[in-house]
Amino acid sequence: MKNLGGKIAFVIFVILSGIVIYLSLSLESKKEIDITIININGNVHLPKNSYFEYANLHDKQNYDLLSLSVIRDRLQKHPYIKQVTVGYAGNGKVIVNLIEKEFKAILLTNGERFLMTSKMEALPVLENSQNINYPVIQINSDNRIKPFQIAASNSEIKTAFKMLTAAKLLNPSLYDNLSEIDFRNKRNAVIYFSSVDYPVIIGRENEIKKLVVFERLWENISTVQANKLLEYVDLRFTDKVYLGIAGENLQVEETQS
Missing domain, CATH: 3.40.50.11690 (Cell division protein FtsQ/DivIB)
Known part of the structure; x- marks a missing residue:
């Protein structure tokens, strides 16, 4: 059952990552993105707030200084993280998908x-x-x-x-x-x-x-x-x-x- 659950989680992650990458590529021509919301998915071993604090993403007043690559690079440095996918979903919303280390x-x-x-x-x-x-x-x-x-x-x-x-x-x-x-x-x-x-x-x-x-x-x-x-x-x-x-x-x- 654990293996089945892991496979389902992996498939869901792949689908979400594909959506995120598509959204990111569709906005590639835009030089500026107005970020107002950051959603983190895939966290298991730490609450979302801990990842926000580690990546210095908890203060929304500083979101105008962020880019998708900055968000990804900050989270990728976390010791629990294996892989990060970041994409823009429109209306100021950024979606972050995490894969933690096993x-x-x-x-x-x-x-x-x-x-x-x-x-x-x-x-x-x-x-x-x-x-x-x-x-x-x-x-x-x-x-x-x-x-x-x-x-x-x-x-x-x-x-x-x-x-x-x-x-x-x-x-x-x-x-x-x-x-x-x-x-x-x-x-x-x-x-x-x-x-x-x-x-x-x-x-x-x-x-x-x-x-x-x-x-x-x-x-x-x-x-x-x-x-x-x-x-x-x-x-x-x-x-x-x-x-x-x-x-x-x-x-x-x-x-x-």
């Missing part, structure tokens, strides 16, 4: 918080950010993650991204419930899911393979009854899955297949 996770590291794009670019979480309920990746890095830079050289971030991609491909329910991947313990990586209380311990090797094994169990151990019984799931060992039973010092051992 975000995949929130990174917590050494007291800092970043929004991670699909290209592993680390962006500061800006004030008034919204709709950022992405999976959390926690790491302790000796090398500080720098804002606005690609963090693909960090092995833990790369592994976490692979795990998120694998979860999405394996099972939409598994991906939707995956809330956190914690790499702070140097010996054991731990996954948390929003719909269950127990942690899933996967160790530090063959993380994707272990996630595949866990997905086979997911439908059975994501139930309300299983959540009451389990204290943890342990996948640290290559050939075994251990289930910790709540209230008892027992482990249920299952062989991976």
